[in-house]
Amino acid sequence: MTTTASSTALADLKRRLNLVSDLSAAGGLMNWDQETQMPKDAARVRGLQMASLAGLQHELFTGDETKNLLEAAEQQGAQSEIDADLLRVTRRDFDKATKLPTAFVEELVQAQNEAHHAWIKARADSDFAHFAPFLQHNLDLTRRYAELIGYDEHPYDALLDDYEPGMKTAQVREIFADLRERTLPLLKKIVAAGDAGDYGVLSRPFPAAAQREFSLKVAEEAFGLLPSFSRLDISAHPFQTNFSADDLRITTRFDEQYFPMSLFGTWHETGHAMYEHGVSRELERTPLSRGASLGVHESQSRMFENLLGRSRTFWRRYFDEFAEAAPDVAAGQDAEAIYRAVNRVEPSLIRVEADEVTYNFHIMLRFELELSLMEGQLTVADLPAAWNAKMQEYIGLTPPNDAEGVLQDVHWSAGLIGYFPTYTLGNLLSVQLLDAARQDSQIAAATDRADYAPLREWLRVNVHQYGRRRTPGQIVEGATGQALSADAYVKYLHEKYGDIYGLE
Ligand code: ZN
Numbered sequence: 001m002t003t004t005a006s007s008t009a010l011a012d013l014k015r016r017l018n019l020v021s022d023l024s025a026a027g028g029l030m031n032w033d034q035e036t037q038m039p040k041d042a043a044r045v046r047g048l049q050m051a052s053l054a055g056l057q058h059e060l061f062t063g064d065e066t067k068n069l070l071e072a073a074e075q076q077g078a079q080s081e082i083d084a085d086l087l088r089v090t091r092r093d094f095d096k097a098t099k100l101p102t103a104f105v106e107e108l109v110q111a112q113n114e115a116h117h118a119w120i121k122a123r124a125d126s127d128f129a130h131f132a133p134f135l136q137h138n139l140d141l142t143r144r145y146a147e148l149i150g151y152d153e154h155p156y157d158a159l160l161d162d163y164e165p166g167m168k169t170a171q172v173r174e175i176f177a178d179l180r181e182r183t184l185p186l187l188k189k190i191v192a193a194g195d196a197g198d199y200g201v202l203s204r205p206f207p208a209a210a211q212r213e214f215s216l217k218v219a220e221e222a223f224g225l226l227p228s229f230s231r232l233d234i235s236a237h238p239f240q241t242n243f244s245a246d247d248l249r250i251t252t253r254f255d256e257q258y259f260p261m262s263l264f265g266t267w268h269e270t271g272h273a274m275y276e277h278g279v280s281r282e283l284e285r286t287p288l289s290r291g292a293s294l295g296v297h298e299s300q301s302r303m304f305e306n307l308l309g310r311s312r313t314f315w316r317r318y319f320d321e322f323a324e325a326a327p328d329v330a331a332g333q334d335a336e337a338i339y340r341a342v343n344r345v346e347p348s349l350i351r352v353e354a355d356e357v358t359y360n361f362h363i364m365l366r367f368e369l370e371l372s373l374m375e376g377q378l379t380v381a382d383l384p385a386a387w388n389a390k391m392q393e394y395i396g397l398t399p400p401n402d403a404e405g406v407l408q409d410v411h412w413s414a415g416l417i418g419y420f421p422t423y424t425l426g427n428l429l430s431v432q433l434l435d436a437a438r439q440d441s442q443i444a445a446a447t448d449r450a451d452y453a454p455l456r457e458w459l460r461v462n463v464h465q466y467g468r469r470r471t472p473g474q475i476v477e478g479a480t481g482q483a484l485s486a487d488a489y490v491k492y493l494h495e496k497y498g499d500i501y502g503l504e
Contacts, residue, residue, distance in 0.1 A: 009069050009073045010076065010078075010079075010083065014086075016060065016066055016069060017090065017285070018285040019060060020060050020061045020287075021285040021286060021287070022285065023056055023057040023060065024057055025244070026053055027053040027057065028242075029243055031050060031241070032249050034046055035235040035236070035237075036233040036235050058097070061097060062094070062098050067094070067098075070090060070091060070094060073087060074087055082282060082288075082469070085288060085468075089469075093287055096149060099150075100148055104144070104145075107141065108141050108145070111138055111141055111415070112413070112414055112415040114137075115137065115414070116414055118134040119134070119410070119412075120413075122407055123403050123408070124403075126403035126407065127402070128384050128406060131413070132380050132381060132383075135380050135383075135412055135413075136380045138417075139374075141415070142159065142415060142417050143155060146158035146159060153168065153169065153170065154168075154169040154170070156169040156371060156374050160418045160421065162418065163293060163294045163295070163418060163419050163422050164421070164422055164472055165292070165471050165472060166473050167293075167295070167421075167425070172421050172425070173371075175425075175484065175486055178485070178486045179360060179364070179424070179428070179490065180361075180364055180394075182486065182490045183357065183493055184361070184394065186357065186498075187357050187361070188396075190357060191347060193501050193502070193503065195345070195346070197340060197344060198341075199344055201329060201337065201338070202259070202260060202341055202344075203257045203258055204326075204328050204329040204331075205257065205328050205329075206326040206329050207256055208254035208262075210325045210326060211254055211325075211326075214263070214325035215252070215263045215266040215267065216266070217321070218318060222450060223270045223271070223274060224277075224452075224453070224456050225248070225250075225270045225274060229247065229248055230248040230249070230250065232250050232251070232252060233249065233250075234252065235251035236253065238253060238268075238269055239251055240269040240273050242273065242276045242277075244284065245278075245279050245284065245289070248277055250266065250269035252266045252269065259326065259329065263309070264306075264310070267304045267305045268304065268305035270304055271303055271304035272291075272297055272300060274300065274304075274456065274459075275296075275459075275464050276290060276464075277464075278460040278464025279467040280465045280467060283468075287468065288468045288469055291467070292466065292468050292470060292471065294422035295422040295429060295472055296426070296429065296463065296475055298426020299427075299429035299433055299463075300430075300459070300464075301426070302426055302430040303430040303433065303434060306356055306427075306430070307434050307492075308447075310339075310342055310343055312335075313448050313450050314450050315336075315338050315342075316335045316450070317450035319334065322338065343355070343497075343500055345357045345497060346358075347396050347397055348395070348397070349391070349399050349404045349405065349408075350404065350408060351363075351409065356493065356496075358395060359424075361394035361395055362395075364394065364424070365394055367420055367424075368390065369387060369390070373417075383406055384402050384405060387399075387406040388405055391405065425484065427489060428485070428488070428489045429476060429484055430489075431488040431489045432476070432482070432484065432487075432488040432489070434447075435480070436462075436479055436481070437458045440458065443458055462478065463475055
């Protein structure tokens with residue numbers, strides 16, 4: 001094959017990938033509209049329209065022409081590092097997308113749909129038995145999925161790899177065991193110390209419009225989310241999406257009697273958005289043009305939400321502006337009081353409401369149960385009892401019913417097994433990255449005055465710009481000089497909460 005012909009193959013492949021990316025963006029925009037703007041009655045046809053777009057996207061990407069262009073481009077070899085990365089990631093995506101027979105994909109989608117409806121009813125009635133057969137079906141299909149995709153050691157590796165490329169089950173097991181051993185005693189100590197704090201301040205009135213204005217002001221000034229490339233809207237379940245690195249959409253929801261929900265939620269989604277904004281424009285409209293994994297993504301959102309937004313220095317810097325926006329909340333309070341209130345540690349049954357110390361135990365519990373189910377050591381019928389036992393062991397509470405226990409999350413109904421660990425991996429990585437950035441004394445000094453511009457630039461250079469060019473493991477090693485571990489997070493929790501709760 002001549003160079004000219006092959007160069008054309010790469011150019012043609014890129015054009016095709018651009019088209020796939022554009023269809024994906026169009027589908028994403030339809031979905032964003034559905035969650036934020038669309039009139040309720042439009043749902044039925046919108047669902048069909050989105051399915052058509054998704055089908056078209058899948059056909060274009062997995063079709064013979066893509067296969068032929070990819071092979072031709074591979075034969076010639078890449079002329080640049082970016083092209084080499086593009087070919088490698090495209091090959092990975094293509095092989096995965098074409099390993100599943102169409103009939104299997106259809107069965108999967110239908111089973112997940114049915115399971116989702118069953119879960120909604122089961123949760124409303126707190127009736128696990130209603131959900132059990134659907135969960136069993138999802139689980140059976142998940143096992144088949146792992147066999148079709150393939151794995152070296154553990155079928156769970158195949159699931160994990162969809163969300164955290166390259167991460168192995170054995171590695172997660174090891175990191176989680178270490179984290180559990182070193183933070184469960186801390187949680188027990190905090191609970192034993194008793195908490196005399198007054199948290200009534202969190203439920204004082206703060207009008208939605210003022211919450212919006214304050215949270216966006218911080219998102220812009222502290223975290224760099226400018227209105228020229230972003231929007232904030234309201235949705236039932238907050239999320240971030242984007243249609244290019246310069247078209248970022250985040251959503252939130254407001255509770256006028258509980259301001260932390262929208263404030264920290266908005267800053268969380270801002271972290272996700274700024275990651276996408278930092279991806280190199282050279283990768284635009286290709287499979288490389290988004291974050292490397294869910295875990296790396298979550299490290300960015302958690303950093304803004306918790307490590308910065310829930311820091312003492314942040315509240316010292318922003319208390320006066322907060323007081324101006326929320327005079328009822330701030331009356332008789334100071335920065336230290338708000339700092340302590342928003343960092344309350346309170347073991348509770350619900351994952352999404354969990355504080356920094358207890359959150360990871362909710363994840364470990366789910367990870368361990370998923371493994372037991374996949375390995376066949378635990379049956380679906382025994383799942384609620386196993387859930388409750390682990391809840392008691394880790395959190396010290398037993399759910400009064402399955403709605404507040406095993407039925408609380410949407411993930412398993414949607415077939416998302418292997419997804420939960422990425423939340424904790426993101427938490428661990430957030431601190432490991434922040435520690436690495438703070439090795440630079442100027443970044444540390446600026447961060448300590450709640451000036452996060454130098455930190456953001458460090459994140460852009462060390463994490464964001466690569467998009468999917470590097471695996472999560474390569475990003476962590478490159479940015480921090482070490483593999484991911486629980487060390488930094490364990491130290492962070494002990495220092496922060498040892499101080500707040502007067503331990504040691
Ligand atoms: Zn997130």
